[in-house]
Every structure is written in structure tokens, then in C-alpha cells.
Amino acid sequence: MSVVSVVKIGLFGGSFDPIHRGHVEPVREARRLLGLERVIYLPTATPPHKPRRALAPAHARFAMVELALLGEEGLYASAHELTPDRPAYTVETLEHFRREMPEAELHLLIGGDSFADFHHWVRWPEIAAAARLVVLARPGWELEPHSLDPGVAALARTDRVILLRQPPVDVSSTRLREMLAAGLPLPEGAVPELVVRYVHKYDLYR
Ligand code: ATP
Numbered sequence: 001m002s003v004v005s006v007v008k009i010g011l012f013g014g015s016f017d018p019i020h021r022g023h024v025e026p027v028r029e030a031r032r033l034l035g036l037e038r039v040i041y042l043p044t045a046t047p048p049h050k051p052r053r054a055l056a057p058a059h060a061r062f063a064m065v066e067l068a069l070l071g072e073e074g075l076y077a078s079a080h081e082l083t084p085d086r087p088a089y090t091v092e093t094l095e096h097f098r099r100e101m102p103e104a105e106l107h108l109l110i111g112g113d114s115f116a117d118f119h120h121w122v123r124w125p126e127i128a129a130a131a132r133l134v135v136l137a138r139p140g141w142e143l144e145p146h147s148l149d150p151g152v153a154a155l156a157r158t159d160r161v162i163l164l165r166q167p168p169v170d171v172s173s174t175r176l177r178e179m180l181a182a183g184l185p186l187p188e189g190a191v192p193e194l195v196v197r198y199v200h201k202y203d204l205y206r
Contacts, residue, residue: 112141
């Protein structure tokens with residue numbers, strides 16, 4: 001009798017403005033713990049959750065993701081959400097990957113802060129039906145059940161959600177942009193070295 005194992009694929013969307021250690025280490029750990037064959041990063045040209053924010057150009061954010069992942073086994077970048085004309089909705093991205101990889105078990109990786117806001121995502125129950133949610137621990141977002149929307153709290157009690165307790169990484173893109181704009185040095189190791197060089201070469205956040 002042959003045993004066919006299901007291929008598990010991770011998807012990880014974000015603005016990555018810029019990508020940092022908190023976007024890489026928890027994902028590396030999630031991949032190892034859950035046996036994900038690969039994790040596909042999806043830098044988003046127009047994030048639905050940040051409609052009014054000025055972002056670095058999408059091609060630059062994509063380039064930084066590629067540079068950060070160059071030496072990372074099993075972590076890849078996709079241009080699928082680089083659609084300039086409209087927001088990229090996660091539910092549609094999942095429908096796309098479902099068609100591309102009908103045999104795969106999809107896992108959507110999101111930070112704890114994003115999970116706390118999940119009930120605002122377009123067609124969120126369909127997202128949870130299409131992919132397992134892998135919630136990455138993030139400092140300040142401990143996700144007590146009473147602090148979650150009741151629908152999301154109920155979802156969190158099912159096997160559609162995996163709450164990871166990996167060592168949290170206290171870095172945010174917002175803070176990094178503020179430091180770069182002020183000309184301050186970045187904390188050691190917060191951003192991969194090639195990304196730091198790219199940011200300075202193109203003067204992205206000054
Ligand atoms: P910003 O500060 O610009 O809002 P961010 O640092 O939250 O950005 P995003 O690009 O919006 O980064 O995040 C992409 C995904 O990564 C989201 O699901 C977010 O919750 C998650 N994430 C971001 N930073 C961390 C971190 N330090 N630990 C765990 N998850 C994180």
C-alpha cells in the first residue's frame with residue numbers, strides 16, 4: 001500500500017515596507033514545525049488594510065523580499081499580488097493558488113496583530129475554509145480569547161487555526177521607517193544586510 005503525503009504550502013502576504021527579521025524568523029520556524037514544503041511571500045502592491053498609507057514602490061518592496069530570502073531554504077517570493085490597479089484580496093489569492101495547486105494543503109501565515117483584525121478581512125470565513133491559518137506570535141498581541149471578535153474567537157478554537165508560540169520578534173516596519181527617516185542607525189540584525197544596502201542605495205525612506 002502506498003502512502004501519499006499531502007504537500008503543505010505556506011502563503012505569507014504583506015506590504016514588507018521594508019521586510020525585516022520579524023517577517024523571516026517566525027516563518028522559518030513555522031515551516032520547520034509544520035513541515036511546509038515551501039512558503040511563498042506575496043508582497044502586495046495595494047494592501048486592502050492600509051488604504052491611505054504611502055508605501056515604497058511595489059517593485060522595490062518585491063526586490064527587498066527577494067534579497068532577504070536569497071539564502072533562505074524553502075522561502076520564495078511571488079509577484080502574484082503586484083497588481084497596481086486594485087487591492088489584492090487574500091481570498092482571491094487563495095482561490096488562485098487553489099487552482100494552481102489543487103492537491104496542496106494551503107496554510108496562510110499571518111501575524112498576531114493581523115489575526116486580531118481578521119474579522120475585517122473581505123470574505124474572512126472563506127479564507128479560513130480555503131487555508132489553515134498559522135498565527136505567528138508577535139509582541140503586544142497575545143490574543144486572549146476575550147479580546148477577539150466572537151466569530152474569530154470561535155474560529156480560533158477549531159483546527160483551522162494554528163497558534164504558534166515561536167519566540168516573538170519585536171520589530172515592525174513602521175518603527176524601521178521612522179528610524180530611517182530620522183537618519184538613525186537600525187538595531188543590529190533587524191533588517192537583512194542586503195536589504196539595508198538596497199534601502200540606502202535607493203534612499204527609500206528619507
Ligand atoms: P507596518 O509596521 O508597516 O504596518 P508590519 O511590520 O506589520 O508593517 P507587514 O508587511 O504589514 O509588516 O506584515 C506582513 C505580515 O507579517 C502580517 O501578517 C504581520 O502581522 C506579520 N508581521 C509583521 N511583523 C511581524 C513580527 N515582528 N512578528 C510576527 N509577525 C509579523
